[in-house]
Amino acid sequence: MWQYIVRRLLLTIPVLIGVSLLVFSMVRLIPGDPATAIAGVHATPEFIEQIREEYGLDKPLHIQYSIFMGNLLRGDLGVSARTGRPVTTEIWDTFPNTVELTVASMVIASLIGIGAGVISATKRNSIFDNSSMLVALFGVSIPVFWLGLMLMLLFAVILGWFPATGRGTISHLILPAITLGTASAAIIARMTRSSMLEVLHRDFIITARAKGLREQIVVYKHALKNALIPVVTIIGLQLGTLLGGAVLTETVFAWPGVGRLMVDSIMARDYPVVQGAVLLLALTFVFVNLFVDILYSFLDPRIRYE
Amino acid sequence: MAVDRPVAKPKESEQISQFQEALRRLNRNRMALVGLGIISLFVLCAALAPWIAPHDPTTTSLRHTLEGPSLQNPLGRDELGRDNLSRILYGARISLSIGLISVAIGTLVGIPIGAISGYYGGKTDLLVQRLIDIMLAFPGILLAIVIVSTLGVGLPNVMIAVGIVSIPIYVRLVRGSVLSIKEQEYVSAARALGSSDRRIIFRHILPNCLGPIIVQSTLQIATAILWAAGLGFLGLGAQPPTPEWGTMLSRGRVYLRVAPHVTTFPGLAIVLSVLGFNLLGDGLRDALDPRLKR
Numbered sequence: 164m165w166q167y168i169v170r171r172l173l174l175t176i177p178v179l180i181g182v183s184l185l186v187f188s189m190v191r192l193i194p195g196d197p198a199t200a201i202a203g204v205h206a207t208p209e210f211i212e213q214i215r216e217e218y219g220l221d222k223p224l225h226i227q228y229s230i231f232m233g234n235l236l237r238g239d240l241g242v243s244a245r246t247g248r249p250v251t252t253e254i255w256d257t258f259p260n261t262v263e264l265t266v267a268s269m270v271i272a273s274l275i276g277i278g279a280g281v282i283s284a285t286k287r288n289s290i291f292d293n294s295s296m297l298v299a300l301f302g303v304s305i306p307v308f309w310l311g312l313m314l315m316l317l318f319a320v321i322l323g324w325f326p327a328t329g330r331g332t333i334s335h336l337i338l339p340a341i342t343l344g345t346a347s348a349a350i351i352a353r354m355t356r357s358s359m360l361e362v363l364h365r366d367f368i369i370t371a372r373a374k375g376l377r378e379q380i381v382v383y384k385h386a387l388k389n390a391l392i393p394v395v396t397i398i399g400l401q402l403g404t405l406l407g408g409a410v411l412t413e414t415v416f417a418w419p420g421v422g423r424l425m426v427d428s429i430m431a432r433d434y435p436v437v438q439g440a441v442l443l444l445a446l447t448f449v450f451v452n453l454f455v456d457i458l459y460s461f462l463d464p465r466i467r468y469e
Numbered sequence: 470m471a472v473d474r475p476v477a478k479p480k481e482s483e484q485i486s487q488f489q490e491a492l493r494r495l496n497r498n499r500m501a502l503v504g505l506g507i508i509s510l511f512v513l514c515a516a517l518a519p520w521i522a523p524h525d526p527t528t529t530s531l532r533h534t535l536e537g538p539s540l541q542n543p544l545g546r547d548e549l550g551r552d553n554l555s556r557i558l559y560g561a562r563i564s565l566s567i568g569l570i571s572v573a574i575g576t577l578v579g580i581p582i583g584a585i586s587g588y589y590g591g592k593t594d595l596l597v598q599r600l601i602d603i604m605l606a607f608p609g610i611l612l613a614i615v616i617v618s619t620l621g622v623g624l625p626n627v628m629i630a631v632g633i634v635s636i637p638i639y640v641r642l643v644r645g646s647v648l649s650i651k652e653q654e655y656v657s658a659a660r661a662l663g664s665s666d667r668r669i670i671f672r673h674i675l676p677n678c679l680g681p682i683i684v685q686s687t688l689q690i691a692t693a694i695l696w697a698a699g700l701g702f703l704g705l706g707a708q709p710p711t712p713e714w715g716t717m718l719s720r721g722r723v724y725l726r727v728a729p730h731v732t733t734f735p736g737l738a739i740v741l742s743v744l745g746f747n748l749l750g751d752g753l754r755d756a757l758d759p760r761l762k763r
Contacts, residue, residue, distance in 0.1 A: 174602070181603030185615070192619045300751075304744040306695055306715070308702045309736035312722055316729050407608035411699050415722075426703050429618045441607075441615055449606045 167460050175453055182449065186442045187231045190434050191224075200434045203244025240442070241435035245428070250439040254421060258443060260330060261420035264412065265405045267336055268344035272405075273398055276348040277391075280355025284363060284390075285382055295352065302349025307408045311342040311415035328417035339416040343408050347401040354397045358390040365389075392463050399455025406444050494756040501752020507745030515561040524552035526559040527710045535728035545730040548720060549710075553730065556712035557738050563713045564742060567628055567697040568690035574632025576686060579639025584670050584678075586640065587647030594644075601637040609634050610696050617705045624707040627700050631693045642685055646678035680757035684750055691746035698739050714739050 190197050198215040199206065206214075215221055219230045234240070240250035279299070283292040318338060319327035325338050362368065363386050371381045410422030417423070425440035427433075495501055514521070524542075530550030538545045544553035586597040604612065616630035650656065651674060659673050700706040701715025709716060714735040721731030 177599045178602045178606050181599070182606050185603065185607075189615060189619050194621065300747060301740070301744065304691065304695075304740050304747050306698050306702075306718075306736065306739050306743075308699060308715075309718060309732070309739060312718070312725060312732050313736065316725055316732075320726050320729075403608035407610035410611065410614065411702065414703060425614070429614070430704065437618060441611065444611055445607050448608055 164460055164464060168457055171453065171456050171460075175449065178449055179446075182442065182445045183232060183235065184228070186438050186445075187228055189438055189441070191227075193434070200432070201241065201244070204432055206244065235442075240439040243428075243436045244433045245431050245436070250435045253424060253436055254439045254443055257419055257421045257424045260418060261406075261409055261413070261422060263336070264339055264343060264418060264420060265402070265409055267340035268347065268405055269398065269401065270344075271340055272344035272347035272351055272401065275344075276351025277355050277394065279348075279352040280394075281359055281382065281387060283352065283356040284359030287360065292356075296356070299349035299352045302345050302352075305345065306411075307342060307346060308411040308415050310345055311339065311412055314338050314342055315415070330418055339412050339418050342415070343405055343412040346408065347398075347404055350401060350404075351394060351397055355390065355394050358393050359386060362386045362390040392459070395462060396455060396459055399451060399458075402451045403448050406448055491756045495752055498752040498755060500748050501756070504745045504748025504750075504752060507741055508749060511561045511565060511742050511745065514558050515565050518555075518558045518562055522552075522555035522558045524555045526551065526555045526712045528552075535724055535731065537728070537730055544734045545728070547717065547731050548724055548728075551710075553717075553734055556717060557714070557735055559712045560714045560717065560735065560738065561742070563624070563707060563711065564694050564697065564739070567624075567631065568693045568746070570628045571631035571635060571693040571697070572686050572689050574629065575635030575639050575689060576682065578632075579636040580643050580675070580682065582636070583640040583643030584647050584675060587644035588651055588666065588670055588674065597640065597644075601640050604634075604637045609692070610699055613696055613700060614703070614705065617700055622705045622708065624711065624713070627697050627706045630700070631696050634696070635689050635693070638685065638689065639682070642681055643675075643678055646681060647674055650674050650677050684754045684757060687746055687753055688750035691743045691750065694739065694743050694746070 190200050193200050196211075198211045198218070198220050201218065201220075202211045202214040219227050222230075238251055240254070242248065243250055243253050246253065279295045283295050286292050315327050315338060318324045325334050326332075327338075329335055363382075368381060368386055371385045372378075376385075406422075409420060410426060412418065413420040413423035414426050421440050421443060425437055425444075428436035428440065528551060530546070533546050533550040534548055536542065536546040536550070542552050542554065544557065547553055547556065582597060586594045607615065613627075613630040613634045616633055617626050620626040620629065647670075656669060656673055659669050664673070697706055698713075698715030698718070701713045702719045704716075704719060707713035707716050709720065717735040718732050718739075721728070721735070724731055
């Protein structure tokens, strides 16, 4: 197992280098002068020249990359063209809000998804099974931003139960978290159902039933425990959907997270902040995937790197 | 002497019966037929938009802004007084084009790369897999946002971005299929008869990966429509006055309180079209590989 973990860790290194290269290339691939892109469209010629020198933009690409990596490793992502504040400050101010929203959505998605999946599998072909799978199909087909607007219309504008936008109290969190978690809940429900159906036909379940164990113990203790292994991976992989969806959800609900910061920065052509936000979201995704893979090797010791 | 001809080819009658068997299974799947019906409806709307749209999709009428549904405008009017129904009908053209073109980009680039990577293995495979790992290090829509914000906003760049993001999915899928198929006896037989690698890949291996590719492409069109609408919603996709559903939603959300119909109907169009492709994709999976059906 340790060999697997070490190999998995080593495989992360080229990915991290690739991510840094992609983020580094972004500003350089934008049509026009990269120094102006970094300094901002409203910067003075003197400041643009200062940026050109600081980032080595008149030097060969490999030197530019080594300057970029040097700055990155020191935690220096440059200065926002809009606010003049360091990019790291801008991002660290908003990142906890994105984490809060993502974690809340993931909890909601897991609870609803696993619950619905287990009931669907144990009551196969019942009305609950058919209707929950139909709802799940709608769940993966609804654009997250539209669902957000419709929930906002119903629960904030018409019924007035929750605030429409902003952040602060738990009631601010509910609508964005449900919005963001819906698609993942649908995917987790479908995965749990199919995994449970597979496990429920195994010999050890027949044995457990033959021993006269109560159905609840058979389902929740014997079957669910084994069925959850692939579900854990799906939940981990859903983080990508959630982080991507967070960009849209945060925009709908004016949630002050990294996603909204990134979109606002794209609109304002504030590329240092865009770079920083993209880098942070990608790194979060890479490390969560790494964590899920390692966790998976503990949950299912049969797994080994191919 | 190299004999360059297909080997171990099943009889034509067997091929047809396999295809017919899949069609029969698809035909029995009610949900898949519903999906096919929804898609056909949208294709018809897209094709016939100039004839069936009651109004011009870009003609504004500032005296009738944000009007609710009426006999003359069954889905109401938008913030510039344009007819919502006409814009949604024309929008079907854009969304379906985005879906098809981005899937075309994904398959045309992803399938050959996946096939070569899986067939040759070794360093080529290692390099391709690390590149794919890097692309998959970004959540899909985030990578699309990065690409569009680098290339510049607009519809063509959205298609390119969504297409690029789908490449790794096809590479992984085809590579996996090729790895299992290349060990089959009929491939060894073709090799023993002296068939070239290219012929083995394109004549013997790829046709046998077609099932999963068709399923993935159907589901990928749904994802592409969702992502493109997302980019449009963020202001990175089609620019006004183009009647793209995501862009329409984005403009309409400002008036959510006073004119919810402006956001509701384009959203419903997205949900229905995506649902159609998801239903058909699921049905095709069951029809082409019944072992997977649970």
